[in-house]
Amino acid sequence: MAVGVIKIDRVSLKKAGGFMGINAMLKGLTVTGRHFFKNLFGWIVGKPQVFTVMFPEQDIAKPPSFRGMPVLVQMDSGKERCVACGLCEWACPVDCIHIEPGETEDAIERYPKVFDIDMGRCMYCGLCEEACPEEAIVMSSRIEIAAFTRAGTIWHKTDLLTPVDELPRRLDYVRRGYQR
Amino acid sequence: MADDPKNGSAAEQDALDLDFETMELKVGPSHPATHGTVRIQLKLDGERIVWSEVEVGYLHRGFEKECESGLYYQAFPYTDRLNYVSPMINNVGYALAVEKLFGVEVPPRCQYLRTIASEVSRMSDHFTCLGACALELGAFTAFLYGVEARELVWDIHDEMCGARVTCNYVRIGGISADVGPEFKAFVDEKLAQIAKLRKDFEDLLLSNPIFIERMENTGLLPKEQLIALGVTGPLLRAAGVPYDVRRAQPYLVYDKIDWDVPIGERGDNMDRFLIRINELNQSTRIIQQCVEQLPDGPVDLNDPHVRLAGKGRVYNKMEELIAQFKLVTEGPKPPVGEVYQAVEGGNGELGFYVVSDGSGSPYKLRARSPSFSNTAALTPMIQGQMLADVIPTFDMINMIGGECDR
């Protein structure tokens, strides 16, 4: 295949403007007019054509790959899947995860006593999800983190736990790369 | 003045003296007529610039220090924030540099996807630059079309990696996730919408006499001087030098694809604008060919020292689990050595110089950013020009604070 070199053409552009730019003016009016009437008509028939959405009443469609806030997966038993191995804590570039491991009598005996994520620092990079060997932390599509205090942006384990059936899209997406 | 009994000629003489007094004007760091945080100090003789100095550093965050204190894979989110309107190119450049250090090459499907990612990012960069230029020259509507097109470009980002700006897509030895089977249809649809908006954008601006007057013959610099100043990218190509890293030293699959390097002849702002418009066209061509030819196969390197194994294997196999622990906690460990890898960024040659001491974090990670060298050329470009020419010239330099100041 070939990579060529081409010269750009700018002579014709100048001519295209016409006398005193009259052509350019008409062209511009056509373009903006078309957009205006398209939007207006869309509004009249109730199918808005405008590009923007009215957040937060409306939201854009998020693809399954969307990386929102990291959350903990809650199994059907109500327990978290996390075994407090600490890999996500290591992988996080900004050190915003804090884990204190504990032990129980269950079959999986390690669990996180404390699992905090400072959402004010988190940059939604997804490295924790990638590092986790248990599929216990995944990126959800939640994006609202506003809080009134600095401490309010720290999410504790109870806030982070999300039932597994609320995350099927993301889990399916993660599982796509299973056997690579 | 009234009680000063001077004759006419002396008053005229005084007026002339006044003329020779220059005015100092400071533009920025945050100024409505510029985008990017930079301060331009000017000395003006009337409308003419007699002296100027550019001050950068308002966005300095210690990129290199931050990367040197983390592991290799932890630097990816930081590279996103170099040139934040073309994040994927930075990802790709850094990954290629570390892979060069390792001496490995990723599978073909990954190379194609990385090429698509780079070109998508380049489109985003050019749309932002062109739109912002139009905005600052008074064409607000054109800016909106440019930004709308950029949103569509970012939809492709979103589909590939899950984020619109902070992509963190590429990994050492692979990419974060493969694309699904619907990807080709999705990209084709978005590209068609983008092409329509680009047509509107061009219709609004390219034959407009006011716009042409402001762009033509401003910011001129002969190509010898541009080369001496280390200017690369669209600025250099506009002056007629067909230097493009993708063509001169092909990486990824750029040598397997049909595309052209557009060059200008005069090297003024109009040429630069048209080069960028044309490169949007070339990027579209590259993306279309890449999705067409996208081969099947794995996207990640099957090497436990470089790339994490798939989750399915980590859950079920002991070795993979141990490798996962080792790779995450210690980081990939390239052999001792140093490499320089250049890629073509949105604004020119983006180079990564990585020094490894054999440990899991880079001993030295340096980004040669095109914006930095290009911004240094602003002073000679506006020397002796009119004040109003600063705006289009600065727009076409497309100084991105994150990349220039690191």
Added chain:
Amino acid sequence: MAEEQKPAEAAEAPAPSGPASPILKRLVDGFGDKILSTHEFRGDATAIVDRGALIDVCKLLRDDPELAFDFLMDVTAVDYIGRVPRFEVVYHFYSLAKNHRVRIKVPLEEGDPKIPSVASLWPSADWLERETWDMYGVKFEGHPNLKRIYLYEEFEGHPLRKDYPKEKRQPLIGPGAVHKIPENDDLTI
């Protein structure tokens, strides 16, 4: 993969029979023992040059029609703390006509980090050298305007040196400014 390549390099390094790359050969022929050593790792030609010969080497790089390095792409430094000599200034050159690259490194002693400026040969060195001065404290002698580029003049120390702690904070606008960082500054919560 990584393991396979290591022994190969170990075998390559001590062989002083002369570099393979024509660029390095040209340099070694022209300057003899002023070129302290050369190596080619992953195809990147590198020459380590004595400080005294830097300007002459650069002139040759730029003016020799065989080399024709018209681009000075990058200037930076590396701080090998604990090693003697401690600093290394690194130049990356590119030639448009020949489409090749070379890396020149100049070792500098810790107590005497001074090096002649190449800004008169390539104007692009102007800002790049200012940046290196700002970040590493390497003085470029003969530079037209050597002052800090990113940080402010009152900033103490050079942040990219390895002995500058990452967590260290300094007032944001120089001493005497009204804005002071409190002693027990805990921004994590």
